[in-house]
Amino acid sequence: MAAVAGRQASEAKFTTADFLRPAIDAAAAAAETNSTVSFSSLGTANFADFDFANGTRYPEQATASVGPATYKPGATVAHVPITLDRPTPNTIIARVMTEDGTGLVRGVAGVNYQPIYKSVIFRPGDPLTKTVEVPIILGIPQADFIVRFVEAPWGGKLGTDRAYVQCDFQKEPTPTQTEGRAPRIFTPSGTLQWRMSRDTLKWSDAGHDKAWSTKLPNGRSQPGNQETGIYLDGWLYRDAGIEPPLRYTDEGLVMHTQKLKQPLEWNGVFYNYGSVVLSGHNSKPLQIGYGQYEFTAKMPDRRGSWPAFWLISTAGWPPEIDIYEGFGFESWWDFDRYTANTLHGGANINRTFQQGIFMNTDEVYGIGGFTKGFHSFAVDIQPDYITWFIDGKETYQAVNPFAGFRWYPIMDVAVKTNGDYRDGSGDMLVKDIKIYSN
Structure with missing residues (x-):
């Protein structure tokens, strides 16, 4: 989200390089075995010495380009290179597609080539060039076609966005390029520190070691985010005619949002909607430095709802x-297909960088239906990289610019609308939370 004080999120105490050196020797073995340690030889070498300036700086994004490709007559496949201009500090997903050529003689889909719509994934430490395969039906000279990006690469910058694929007797065919590592599988490496259950999940206004807080550290509203909902507490607002914002059921914790029957005031502003939040800022058992958070939930689908599970520095x-x-x-957001992961860097309530990705996880990874069933969302925080997972499969990774920080969790469903707010469900149903500390 963008943290407390505008969902905007402190000052790191060490640089990443301070923590990396002891683990470099184990990098290759860890990557090969899908260990929870996410080092890769190229990524470690490229960013171990980067000055993150106490969490206020981030390496420059890589620029992705489509390169020209050549294949010989009689070939059944053409290999088209997608290239980065530098090692990437985070996962880049480039969606590519084919397009007919131009001019009097041109390659035509279904005649000369089989059209494609694919994703090319670069993870930190991967080779800088990967190829995408295009099936060839009838390769003849001058029947050129185009491979292009669908849009700017997710997680990277846009370079050359299209290139021709040519059939040529005389030129050597473009070779296939080595693929990078396989996605990691989520396996907690830390010790289980806290797990959600009827007995362990408690909440109160301010929160304490045995209870989450029902408000953010800065209060019950986020006007800096243009939110129109007030974060409710069923006990504090028991006489206001509200529906219970939090209740534990056999399926898990229901985090309920609503349109209020009567506006409620906070800090001189009246709110027409009820949001809901649980924050661990006063709950030390929920806080870790390095380790893993795993959160299992079913998402709302109501327009104007803004669900999230996020971490803030202590x-x-x-x-x-x-x-x-x-x-x-x-309006374009599809709860069943899209997810977002973001890092916010800076200090003293001043954001100096924002690095992340909007992703169609259904298209890229075959993971979707987030409003129709429970899915797990996890993050592994290590000195070198932060790695995100959905249903146990790695979906994103970014170099960790926040070495030495400790974190507390927040889960909420904010409201940002002026509409009727009655379509679908505005509730997030949380089935499980596990917190592991390294």
Whole structure:
């Protein structure tokens, strides 16, 4: 989200390089075995010495380009290179597609080539060039076609966005390029520190070691985010005619949002909607430095709802790590197919960088239906990289600019709408939370 004090998220105490050196020797073995340690030889070498300036700086994004490709007559496949201009500090997903050529003689889909719509994934430490395969039906000279990006690469910058694929007798065919590592599988490496159950999940106004707080450290509203909902507490507002914002059922914790029958006031502003939040800022058992958070939930689908599970530094905002975020106030957002992961860097309530990705996880990874059933969203925070997972499969990774920080979790469903707010469900149903500390 963007943290407390505007969902915006502190000052790191060490640089990443201070923590990396002892683990470099184990890097290759860890990558090969899908260990929870996410080092890769190229990624470690490229960013171990980067000056993150106490969590206020981030390496420059890589630029992705489509390169020209050549194949010989009689070939059944053409290999088209997708290239980065530098090692990437985070996962880049480039969606590519084919397009007919131009001119009197041109390659035509279904005649000369089989059209494609694919994703090319670069993870930190991967080779800088990967190829995408295009099946060839009838390769003849001058029947050129185009491979292009669908849009700017997710997680990277846009370079050359298209290139021709040519059939040529005389030129050597473009070779296939080595693929990078396989996605990691989520396996907690830390010790289980806290797990959600009827007995362990408690909440109160301020929160304490045995209870989450029903408000953010800065209060019950986020006007800096243009939110229109007030974060409710069923006990504090028991005489206001509200529906219970929190209740534990056999399926798990229901985090309920609503349109209020009567506006409620906070800090001189009246709110027409009820949001809901649980924050661990006063709950030390929920806080870790390095380790893993795993959150299992079913998402709302109501327009104007803004569900999230995120982490804030115990020293203040920024930094922030968004494990899951759903932008239901955007008309284009599809709760069943899209997810978002973001890092917010900076210090003293001043964000200096924002690095993340909006992703169609259904298209890229075959993972979707987030409003129709329970899915797990996890993050592994290590000195070198932060890695995100959905249903146990790695979906994103970014170099960790926040070495030495400690974190507390927040889960909420904000409201950002002025509409009727009655379509579908505005509730997030949380089935499980596990917190592991390394």
